[in-house]
Amino acid sequence: MYRLLIVDDEPAIVDGLVQQFQELPELELDVCKAYSAHEALAIVKATKIDLVxxxxxxxxxxGLQLADDISFYWPACRIVLLSGYSEFEYVYSAIQKNVDHYILKTEGTEAIVAAVRSSAAKLTEEQRRQAVLERAEQQITAAEPLLKKQFFEAILLGEHASDIRRSGTFADLPLRLDDSRPLLLVVGKADLDGRGESYTEKLKLFYSVQEVFERHLPSMFTAEHVVHDHSLLVWFIQPACDKGEKFTGADGEMNWRDVTTYLKGVLEPVQNECSSTLGTAISFALDRGEIEWNELGAHFEQLKFSLKQHAAFGQPMAVIDLGMQDGLWKADAARPAQATGTFNQKLGLLTKKLESGAEADAAMLTEELLAGIRSDLAANYLLGMERYYTLLLAFIGQMEDLHTASLPVIELPVEWHTAQQKFSGLAETICREKKARIEKGEHLLVERIHQYIDEHLGGDLSLARIAEAVYFNPSYLSRFYKQLTGRNISEAINTAKSAAAQTMLGDTSLKVNEIALKLGFESPSYFTAFFRKMTGSTPQEFRENLFR
Incomplete structure (x- = not known):
């Protein structure tokens, strides 16, 4: 939707053009009007204008001076100038100011509408080109570190690297790693218990640990790193193709177990420096060997869980190797649990369904999550417990300010079938209350719009002003109102003005031109044309019929 401003010191011309463009819904214009250049400038200073x-x-x-002002505030605005004179000086000045069209008023409204259509098409094309340029710039600007973080975070949450790469955002993201070769995964956790660092202090510490790690990592390795969930440091590591011969077996294949063993030796001085220089104990977990990119999420979950198990024993500066045959952490950490990423994805989807009031979907997702948690408890008890209470927290978050019953089950269920029924019922109850609240809010919004229109029939009833009054985005408000009511806001305004006019015409003390002014019509002739269109009779005919 574009916002069109019509400016002329002749009210009949302004009102006529406003009516003309409001009757062209395919253009999707929010039409504003001004009866002087100074009034127009006040609108331009407060509201984004696309077309003039x-x-x-x-x-x-x-109009030429106004064009300069408009170009200052809104450089992309397209301008059409009208004149009753075909003077070369005006035409030349308009061209110099990059005005789209110079039209004689004698050419009629069809020429003006065609000019606005042409200017709107230019705006659309400019926006398309700008979007292409912005996408190109995004790939070569400082956004690259953030994109890398998002890319690796998505992988750790269980999404396949190949699927992420196919998306437009990450298709051309440059990486130091070769995504056609396997890699190693190292996860680190700093012991911050009792230190009370702020978020900024933690970030500074994590960046310092990363710097220490990269300084000790031999040049034969290439690495990317990310801080996950504000608590874990994750490194993705590959041996360089031309420097990995020391780890190559007689068959010419890379011995990834030797690479992992060597990396464990590298981690020792990293831990020592972090302890002595940063005053922080760091524990690391490594996987058993090479990992394919699409399997990184599953292996990360195992490494993360092994660090959690280790933390329960309170041993500082551990190096957990899941590849050791007799390793303390291997057996539990390697047992299968619910697919990595699936739990988080389903939980996020459940939250959205509860928010939107989708009862059936929310109940189905709740049952699937509980079934997955039951399997997790059998594989990794601590992981299953963590996920169960995470699900509880998700429900608690949705129950705030709602008149729902308390949680059906707090402790781990014994009768899972009964628990699933109770949780599914709670999900449906939350959805019903959320949906009712949404519908109530929608009705209140429509009432507030109608109230504003009724209270400002003679004032500014542009879409931008109404949206400002109800705290909405103007473009979205137009679509949203039509979705709720089945008609445009302009139709509601016209209906309200027509109803008010009919009421006022019953008061014989008011002249027709006075009624026109009260309803925002500067031109009595335009008011008469408007009233005839809405009721089928002129104001005077309507009044005569009332008292006949």
Missing amino acids: VSDIRMPGKS
Whole structure:
């Protein structure tokens, strides 16, 4: 949707053009009007304007001067100038100011509408080109570190690297790693218990640990790193193709177990420096060997869980190797649990369904999550417990300010079938209350719009002003109102003005031109044309019929 401003010191011309463009819904225009250049400038200073149709000769400030002001505030605005004179000086000045069209008023409204259509098409094309340029710039600007973080975070949450790469955002993201070769995964956790660092202090510490790690990592390795969930440091590591011969077996294949063993030796000085220089104990977990990119999420979950198990024993500066045959952490950490990423994805989807009031979907997702948690408890008890209470927290978060019953089950269920029924019922109850609240809010919004229109029938009823009054985005408000009511806001305004006019016409003390002014019509002739269109009779005919 574009916002069109019509400016002329002749009210009949302004009102006529406003009506003309409001009757062209396919253009999707929010039409504003001004009866002087100074009134137009006040609108321009407060509201984004996309298109302007302006008279060139006006008292106080000409259309050419106004074009300069508009270009200052909204450089992308397209301008159409109207004139009753085909003077070369005006035409030349308009061209110099990059005005789209210079139209004689004698050419009629069809020429003006065609000019606005042309300017709107230019705006659309400019926006398309700008979007292409912005996408190109995004790939070569400082956004690259953030994109890398998002890319690796998505992988750790269980999404396949190949699927992420196919998306437009990450398709051309440059990485130091070769995503056609396997890699190693190292996860680190700093012991921050009792230290009370702020978020900024933690970030500074994590960056310092990363710097220490990269300084000790031999040049034969290439690495990318990310801080996950504000608590874990994760490194993705590959031996360089031309420097990995020391780890190559007689068969010419890379011995990834030897690479992992060597990396464990590298981690020792990293831990020592972090302890002595940063005053922080760091524990690391490594996987058993090479990992394919699409399997990184599953292996990360195992490493993360092994660090959690280790933390329960309180041993500082551990190096957990899941590849050791007799390793303390291997057996539990390697047992299968619910697919990595599936739990988080389903939990996020459940939250959205609860918010939107989708009862059936929310109940189904709740049952699937509980079934997965039951399997997790059998594989990794601590992981299953963590996920169960995470699900509880998700429900608690949705129950705030709702008149729902308390949680059906707090402790781990014994009768899982009964628990699933109770949780599914709670999900449906939350959805019903959320949906009712959404519908109530929608009705209140429509009432507030109608109230504002009724209270400002003679004032500014542009979409931008109404949206400002109800705290909405103007473009979205137009679509949202039509979705709720089945009609445009302009139709609601016209209906309200017509109803008010009919009421006022019953008061014989008011003249027709006075009624026109009260309803925002500067031109009595335009008011008469409007009233005839809405009721089928002129104001005077309507009044005569009332008292006949």
